[in-house]
Amino acid sequence: MHRFEADQIAIIGPGLLGGSIGLALRQSGYRGRLVGFARRATTAEQAVKRGCIDTAAPSLVEAVRGSDFVILCTPVSVILQQLADIAPVVGDRTVITDVGSTKRSIVAIAEQHLREPGQFVGSHPMAGGSDTGPEAARANLFDHKPCIVTPTGITDPEAVRRVERFWLQLGMHVHRMSVNQHDDAVARISHLPHALAFVLVDLAHRYGGLEVASTGFSQTTRIAKGDPKLWTDIFLDNRDHLLRNLTAWSQGIEEFRRLVASGDRQTLQSFIAAAQSARVAWPEPENNGNGKLPEPT
Amino acid sequence: MHRFEADQIAIIGPGLLGGSIGLALRQSGYRGRLVGFARRATTAEQAVKRGCIDTAAPSLVEAVRGSDFVILCTPVSVILQQLADIAPVVGDRTVITDVGSTKRSIVAIAEQHLREPGQFVGSHPMAGGSDTGPEAARANLFDHKPCIVTPTGITDPEAVRRVERFWLQLGMHVHRMSVNQHDDAVARISHLPHALAFVLVDLAHRYGGLEVASTGFSQTTRIAKGDPKLWTDIFLDNRDHLLRNLTAWSQGIEEFRRLVASGDRQTLQSFIAAAQSARVAWPEPENNGNGKLPEPT
Numbered sequence: 001m002h003r004f005e006a007d008q009i010a011i012i013g014p015g016l017l018g019g020s021i022g023l024a025l026r027q028s029g030y031r032g033r034l035v036g037f038a039r040r041a042t043t044a045e046q047a048v049k050r051g052c053i054d055t056a057a058p059s060l061v062e063a064v065r066g067s068d069f070v071i072l073c074t075p076v077s078v079i080l081q082q083l084a085d086i087a088p089v090v091g092d093r094t095v096i097t098d099v100g101s102t103k104r105s106i107v108a109i110a111e112q113h114l115r116e117p118g119q120f121v122g123s124h125p126m127a128g129g130s131d132t133g134p135e136a137a138r139a140n141l142f143d144h145k146p147c148i149v150t151p152t153g154i155t156d157p158e159a160v161r162r163v164e165r166f167w168l169q170l171g172m173h174v175h176r177m178s179v180n181q182h183d184d185a186v187a188r189i190s191h192l193p194h195a196l197a198f199v200l201v202d203l204a205h206r207y208g209g210l211e212v213a214s215t216g217f218s219q220t221t222r223i224a225k226g227d228p229k230l231w232t233d234i235f236l237d238n239r240d241h242l243l244r245n246l247t248a249w250s251q252g253i254e255e256f257r258r259l260v261a262s263g264d265r266q267t268l269q270s271f272i273a274a275a276q277s278a279r280v281a282w283p284e285p286e287n288n289g290n291g292k293l294p295e296p297t
Numbered sequence: 298m299h300r301f302e303a304d305q306i307a308i309i310g311p312g313l314l315g316g317s318i319g320l321a322l323r324q325s326g327y328r329g330r331l332v333g334f335a336r337r338a339t340t341a342e343q344a345v346k347r348g349c350i351d352t353a354a355p356s357l358v359e360a361v362r363g364s365d366f367v368i369l370c371t372p373v374s375v376i377l378q379q380l381a382d383i384a385p386v387v388g389d390r391t392v393i394t395d396v397g398s399t400k401r402s403i404v405a406i407a408e409q410h411l412r413e414p415g416q417f418v419g420s421h422p423m424a425g426g427s428d429t430g431p432e433a434a435r436a437n438l439f440d441h442k443p444c445i446v447t448p449t450g451i452t453d454p455e456a457v458r459r460v461e462r463f464w465l466q467l468g469m470h471v472h473r474m475s476v477n478q479h480d481d482a483v484a485r486i487s488h489l490p491h492a493l494a495f496v497l498v499d500l501a502h503r504y505g506g507l508e509v510a511s512t513g514f515s516q517t518t519r520i521a522k523g524d525p526k527l528w529t530d531i532f533l534d535n536r537d538h539l540l541r542n543l544t545a546w547s548q549g550i551e552e553f554r555r556l557v558a559s560g561d562r563q564t565l566q567s568f569i570a571a572a573q574s575a576r577v578a579w580p581e582p583e584n585n586g587n588g589k590l591p592e593p594t
């Protein structure tokens with residue numbers, strides 16, 4: 001496998017994800033320049049201080065100009081705006097990717113605005129955490145986690161390979177999917193679980209019991225600590241797929257309710273045993289999300 | 298506060314919970330005898346070897362005879378049977394408690410069978426883990442976790458105090474609730490989350506996406522690794538409360554679905570923000586569940 005190479009990478013939004021990308025790139029041996037841009041000056045300063053980026057550009061456009069690889073690490077609605085803003089200054093051979101949790105609208109806007117739409121490759125690294133900002137960034141955030149890359153029919157194959165090499169170099173397992181496959185799969189394994197966690201906390205908060213809730217509840221609802229604006233963006237941007245998966249969810253719950261109501265012990269236990277085996281057999285990603293923050297490398 | 302004292306404690310079922318009780322008792326300075334009984338000889342041997350109990354009794358009745366404190370640490374359906382089995386040999390001043398996840402049927406059976414029904418006090422320590430057996434036992438399993446104690450109108454107040462002292466000595470936060478309050482609260486904050494985790498794994502397994510699922514999915518569904526027989530027992534034994542909470546759940550999901558479908562960004566974000574604040578404000582129990590197993594003390 002070829003190594004990922006670039007002379008200058010622009011990290012737009014050097015927070016938890018963007019900042020960790022900078023740290024992980026350095027740890028992987030990347031020797032080019034790392035330019036960052038953050039909307040808030042304190043974020044940019046902190047990112048420089050922690051070694052996530054070498055320098056903070058004074059503007060979005062300045063960060064992108066002269067970079068041969070650009071990665072957008074802001075919330076979905078901001079990525080949509082930034083793609084339009086950077087389009088006039090992106091070099092023709094510059095590869096652009098992002099970390100947005102939904103892909104349809106991002107890919108559509110990118111292909112609509114960029115002069116070389118084939119140079120955009122949607123990415124979704126399945127890594128994160130409830131802490132935010134460059135303070136929470138760490139070089140091992142991506143280790144052994146899945147990353148979905150979503151080329152379309154017009155994406156330049158060399159740009160896809162370059163983006164895949166980028167994530168591989170950060171230690172991720174790369175999966176190539178269509179935009180539609182991605183949005184459906186993540187609606188089910190990420191957006192739906194977040195929705196369930198928010199609704200579950202609301203229920204316990206409304207009807208009581210939080211004072212005796214323990215580890216199981218804590219783990220199940222940890223993702224309900226996610227940023228409300230970020231998750232509103234994601235749910236609405238992926239509305240169609242989320243609604244379809246919510247329908248499948250309600251059917252699943254109704255089947256389960258009927259099993260419990262029937263008192264049919266054997267069928268209920270078979271259902272639970274099948275789910276339990278599937279969960280046990282699943283090669284769980286290493287949980288490096290609760291460890292201590294490593295020092296910046 | 299008075300210290301918990303007993304000359305001989307019988308731990309029936311020295312697995313993860315029962316074994317951890319033995320280790321925690323010793324660590325807390327308990328100096329009396331610890332007698333155990335396990336249905337499988339290898340479990341009993343392992344429990345002795347790890348120091349969870351001093352000796353393994355040859356039978357359930359032998360373990361209980363001569364003990365002035367008995368704790369039943371087996372699955373709900375087994376506890377029901379064991380309460381009937383031990384009734385003839387329990388000393389009149391022996392206090393009996395259990396760790397069952399549902400309380401109505403256990404308390405009913407205890408009060409029906411025991412010669413001194415006032416000496417039975419239902420308990421539910423909110424601690425556990427997906428690993429089972431005395432190999433997984435550890436002295437800090439109960440530290441800072443909630444424990445619910447469920448006396449009824451006929452429970453001897455001194456027995457209640459003794460059981461509460463027992464859990465306090467193991468480091469737990471004790472909450473006194475009626476049987477009904479307990480069964481409703483745990484249906485919501487424990488049984489419902491387990492049901493959701495099983496259904497979520499089933500959905501992802503059936504429709505795909507597990508290959509790109511990551512940390513969030515892993516945490517949300519960790520409790521789906523629970524023992525199928527144990528959870529079938531719990532769901533059916535607490536059927537009424539679980540069904541009522543499943544109905545409230547479906548209403549909550551329907552409200553959420555409507556919010557997403559409406560595209561009303563402001564109301565959706567307010568809902569998420571309220572749940573997120575409640576989760577952040579919740580004094581999460583210390584997660585000592587993923588740490589290394591301490592050596593037996």
